Amino acid sequence: MNQTWVQIAYLVAAVCFILALKGLSSPKYARRGNLIGAFGAVLAVVVTLVAEPLDHMVLILVAIVIGSAFGVPAARSVAMTAMPQLVALFNGVGGAAAAIVAIVEFLSSGQNESTGTLAASVFTVLVGSVSFSGSVVTFLKLQGLITSRPVVFPGMQVLLPLTAVAALVLGVLVLTTTSTAIVFALAAVSLLLGVLFVLPVGGADVPIVISLLNAFTGLTVAASGFVLDNVLLLVAGTLVGASGTLLTRLMAQAMGRPLLGTLFGAFSGESTLGGGQASERPVKSLGPADVAVMLAYAERVVIVPGYGLAVAQAQGALKELVDLLGERGVEVSYGIHPVAGRMPGHMNVLLAEASVPYEQLKEMDEINPDLPSTDVALVVGANDVVNPAARNPGTPISGMPIINVDQAQAVVFLKRSMRPGFAGIDNELLYDAKTQLLFGDAKDSLTKTVTALKSL
Amino acid sequence: MNQTWVQIAYLVAAVCFILALKGLSSPKYARRGNLIGAFGAVLAVVVTLVAEPLDHMVLILVAIVIGSAFGVPAARSVAMTAMPQLVALFNGVGGAAAAIVAIVEFLSSGQNESTGTLAASVFTVLVGSVSFSGSVVTFLKLQGLITSRPVVFPGMQVLLPLTAVAALVLGVLVLTTTSTAIVFALAAVSLLLGVLFVLPVGGADVPIVISLLNAFTGLTVAASGFVLDNVLLLVAGTLVGASGTLLTRLMAQAMGRPLLGTLFGAFSGESTLGGGQASERPVKSLGPADVAVMLAYAERVVIVPGYGLAVAQAQGALKELVDLLGERGVEVSYGIHPVAGRMPGHMNVLLAEASVPYEQLKEMDEINPDLPSTDVALVVGANDVVNPAARNPGTPISGMPIINVDQAQAVVFLKRSMRPGFAGIDNELLYDAKTQLLFGDAKDSLTKTVTALKSL
Amino acid sequence: MTTVAVPAETRPGERRVALVPESVGRLTALGVEVRIQSGAGLGANALDAAYRDAGASIVEGDVLSGADVVLTVNSLDLDRIGTLTRGTTVVSFLAPVQSLDKVKAAQAAGVTWLSMELVPRISRAQSMDALSSQGLVAGYRCALVAAERLPKFFPMLMTAAGTVKPAKVVVLGAGVAGLQAIATAKRLGAVVQAYDVRAAAADEIRSMGAKFIELDLESLEGAGGYAREMTEERSQRQRDLLTPFIMQADAVITTAAVPGRQAPLLVTRSMVETMAPGSVVVDLAAETGGNVEGSVAGEEVVIGNASVWGGLNVPSQLPVAASRLYSANLVAISQLFLKEGAVDMDFEDEILDGACVTYDGAVRFAPAREAVEGGS
């Protein structure tokens, strides 16, 4: 149907997308990867505009300008923290676009298509609509426009499968009747399905669902490629579908959530991370790889060791981490609190055993002025000595000077649980917006972080 | 041309091959990967036999039986050490088969093919022949039937490019004349080209060349797929071509050889590892990943530290390695020679600093009886204390008892160069058949080995 | 102007000084005058000149007269307490229940006495915790003494003349001093095992890289992270269970204490007698009754084949370090009651409240008060 050169241009664009994904999975090439992807996309669009025999050219160009006029400023101005919901929204409109393309294609030549092609169209309408309405709900949740807790109303357990069955039945009907009305009915039911699908998911699991919907959209694009006999759409859509599926699994793993639990947890009564961890209040946990990247791309890091370092006997692993960071040009020092550990000089004994040079050890009074300009404070098995509660009266540690890690740009705690330290009091800092926790034995966590750092 | 189900069966076979390569690149799944590949191959052959409308069925089956009767016993009975040349031979016959298939196809329908298809046939004949004759020469070299040193005779510098140009010219002639005679001439010239191509390669570089020829054969198979409009051949051949090319690069890297130097080194006067290292006598060097695998799959490992460990201050890295091996169930102990290092008890001071438990340290007299049943002796920066020269009279270290690492099944030395130790005498063991060397600062080497071990 | 006086210590063999030159500036910054008795710092290598440079004035002879605050390591001699003006604040070690005569004298003289032993073990008071700081010194010193006395090596050494096995060191009592003794012995390469009655001790001992001696006994824990006294029966069982560990040890270091009580008897004479020739026992608790039966404070006695070193004023044996830390403790507590250059004893502050033994003619510390009233 097309000239060979167009097909080849599409192939080039597809290769660009592969390279884009490849780039995006390594910190070093991520940016470049994204640019290559953008180049591929532009190439594909330009080739299409130039090579295809198209009517309504002006309208199409106007539509593109309008789309850009929405997309670019939104993406440019969004706050860092609001990015996930924006991505959700973009994903939703992509799904909608795919569904609409399928509908239009159906309208124009539905009656003449083979069953396979029709089935692909039905799939696109169904999944594209789910993706759209589902994404909109996630957007609303993340934006705080509706509650981020799991929403379950009585009868939902019945309504959700019913809707799903209805959508399937409608889909089959489309295949058999090729009726336009039913296609629109299918789209409507699918929109409802998307809403019901996402409502019961709790706040912390929302990113996983976004990733899943993203993979869905990819598959609809692949199906569109099938319908339109367009290899580029097929390849690009499949790429996104496959990588998105894997990514969804990886994300669920990284957050320690079983994928199915995430999606249907609210029904089975399993908590889905709507509000909190084991304790009532939510904390942000992260993986060793994240810690590695945070540290590797920091300018200045302060390590605050405590009794947990001694319990884990993790001094060797800690030194290795610091040495590696040093080699990467990160400025690292240890902030030693006078009563860290359980014996005066406990940290000194430990760190000397690991042959940490004395010059890297800084006293509390010496390190505290540096903390506001510190990118990451890594708290290794310490708790009381960084607990801001010491600044308020009435606690067992009131009046004890602390290392002000809360003044650092970001704080990472390595500890095993939410249990408090020697003084037995909760640490507010664990729940702070700039704090993240890597749960686990400190030695284990540090070893994993070192491994991750080496592979960066 | 085929029924859909055959095509799908082919697709399944292609997927098997992908999974096979994937499996083969990780120690854990390598065997399974190979079996999946074999399954895919059998599937493909059976489907072809069943579904294609074929004449001469009996003859074909007989040919397959004959081929198996050659291949299986050869593969079964070959000695471990002779495997590389057998692989080379198998690769060569594969290349020959591809070339023959192209010739037959040409004979039967060459006149009617499109230029593109013809070009693919020419490529297959040319490259398949080169692969065949080249592989045969590598076989002869490795088998010791001809010298493994680079063979360069006067005029070769001219002859090789001349032959290459001749082959190209003949190829173009085939395209324009579609003459059968010229095809055979092309095959003959290509065979010569293969010989000339491989002769100048020196012994140690031969495996790299085999890998390259293997990739070549893959490409010819892919081209055959193009000629025969067979997607399976196309996919399988391309997979091998691509992975083989990358593998060739990786192998060259692992051996620290520039790829081009390997191939054409003999011409430019660069040494190609025909006989020796920097020193006159050849030693076997290996990479950290190899050391990691050797250790990980050993039952019992003995570590022999020496002065080099102290110089490199690598005690921490060494302990980490040993701990990791312990976790994997490998039995590791340290064999401490009484005069290792430069001070009595030097190793004790070092290893205590790294908190190596005293129970893991074995005296020389205690460890020596264990060595014959040791799979790998890892000598870290030691030299004199394991030098078998001590057993012969007349050397500065004669009469000094040593740790008998030469009795272990395999010996790995970590050192920076071929320089001798304190006593200033050469160590025969470095050149021994069971010895391999990992060159570099001990700390660096150990750290890399640890990283490799973790990724196993 | 409020004056802070630092007399020379009079306890025989005492080498510490209550205030080191480095700390003088931190006191004068509080708006007080600091007077040092000439030669007070000699034992700790602090010369008069150094004090003078730091802003203190040097007084020959009696430095106490007219002083508002007196800082010392050991409690003042009985006869000097009477010479103090009413209202003078004395800060020093003072085991009040064991020194009732001094408490009475201080009560009579109307002196305010803060005892460093009584500083409560709350987080805010850690910088004033002289028991910890001196325990640290004592623990380090104990391990060195053991290493020095042992006729063998602490570390393992594999040499051409054979392998030297590492010394086995057993540490009993793993408080501040015990943990530091463990750390020091470990550093020197000994194989260290340790025992303590407190529940948290097992983890703490392991966190030093030593082996915890698991005895089939329940743990005993009192208030403030201190141990409780144990019954004679438990005590006997503990000794029985410890015997095999003592027998195998090359060196035993004991640091067990129960606040306000005699030190618990952990090792009997017969247990010491099971030890091999040349073994060394270091009893840090010798002064307060001894963890080891037969140990004599300040002497080295031979029991069986072992030589038993009884610690006497052990922190004073590392006078520079001990004085420096103690001095920092004193400055930290002084900052609580020296406000705008004057003494302002605010008993709302639980540290001052807890540490104060006598004030304005009254004995504030309950156990001492009861003893004084009971005895008089």
Add this chain to the structure above:
Amino acid sequence: MTTVAVPAETRPGERRVALVPESVGRLTALGVEVRIQSGAGLGANALDAAYRDAGASIVEGDVLSGADVVLTVNSLDLDRIGTLTRGTTVVSFLAPVQSLDKVKAAQAAGVTWLSMELVPRISRAQSMDALSSQGLVAGYRCALVAAERLPKFFPMLMTAAGTVKPAKVVVLGAGVAGLQAIATAKRLGAVVQAYDVRAAAADEIRSMGAKFIELDLESLEGAGGYAREMTEERSQRQRDLLTPFIMQADAVITTAAVPGRQAPLLVTRSMVETMAPGSVVVDLAAETGGNVEGSVAGEEVVIGNASVWGGLNVPSQLPVAASRLYSANLVAISQLFLKEGAVDMDFEDEILDGACVTYDGAVRFAPAREAVEGGS
């Protein structure tokens, strides 16, 4: 049957013994009888009973008469040499050039004397290298002595009462003893810097984790890995360049020696005087002239503000360990000349050849022979 005799040491303060019970079996396995003077091992915690259990016989009083081989730590007293039967083999330390009278006596008595100092430093002889084994002991001991004497901590400690800076230790001479001193001081947490004249020393010092003091001086290396003596001019320059390092040090440990010569003077009195109050200097070479000007072997003297400890027979201060290693050295060398139960002095063997001072009425060791002949 050939008898090997081990007398009690007569040198004042000597606590080592030439043979420990653990080694007896390895000698009797050579087919000889071992006789130990009663009480010989007491200083090293080796009881007569232990020797008896190991298969030796205990002799009260004179053990030398009738002995074929005599093993001692220090050389025999002059008067006892004469009592030996002709052909007796004595193995011990014996600085021959410094003890010409004993050499003459041995020559006169027809005694075969193997000096442990003269065992050549070849690989095969490492198990007989008593200089190394005793140097190891001395080095460890030196570092402990410095730690024990210093009124401060060796390690750095960050505590609630302030940070204690680590001690700065300077080690001069990094042979066997020096390296071990470095290792021990490092273990205790000190910051160690070291210097030696040999070219290989820089790497060796760094391999112990210490800092090498780079002086702008050429290295000096003699035969067998030993140092050479240096000119007075170089010596002066070395001292000048070392002065700032000495000044900043809390503890200085000197172990430098040049075989057969007086120990080099590395630290002058005025250099010591630059050191801060409480500093400690340990001079292992005090016996052979001293690396430190003014040091007295076996005494602690005060120079400036520092206390200078002069080592006297330092290995004997760790008698159990030192005896065990020395004993292993003696057994190893005995295995060379005790063949089939009899003494067979084979001077083809370069070790026996090198170590032998007198044999069959002749002085074999050239420098001693020249001195004896020159002097007589």
Add this chain to the structure above:
Amino acid sequence: MNDVGLLTVFVLSIFVGFEVVSKVSTILHTPLMSGANAIHGVILVGAIIVTGHADTNAELWLGLAAVVLATVNMVGGFVVTDRMLEMFRGKRAPAKGSDA
């Protein structure tokens, strides 16, 4: 291309999709998701094609809506991904920092 051909391409693309992201580090999960999201914005190509071939008004307007939406997805997607990746931008040259 015939259906099996498309299937082949589909299967191969699945492998490529899986493999290229299989080693992604956790920190890149979100940017990668966002980048993939932008890529499926190429549905714009499909939207353009169907719009360009629209015969009825309904088809045209629906198609134009799809073009707008797809453009938002694609253009916005790449831009927002780029912004997310800003932190990986300028990293000073590593200098040997610590000496042990």
Add this chain to the structure above:
Amino acid sequence: MNDVGLLTVFVLSIFVGFEVVSKVSTILHTPLMSGANAIHGVILVGAIIVTGHADTNAELWLGLAAVVLATVNMVGGFVVTDRMLEMFRGKRAPAKGSDA
């Protein structure tokens, strides 16, 4: 399939081929090479097809030769690879060995 379709398959296969082996450990270089070598033995399929369609004797005998050679390549290749991989077979279950 048309040529561009084949080209697409070719390009995707290249990516798959590169990606799947990109993390191979050095020790597996030889077995991997050998396994890949066996895989290109599927030229046997091509050999069978051309032989089955052979019209002349020359074609037939050449084809049969190709079948024999390809079979050797394929069958021998998988067997020899399996033998190489024997060392990775039975590995006892890891037991916690060292206690520090």
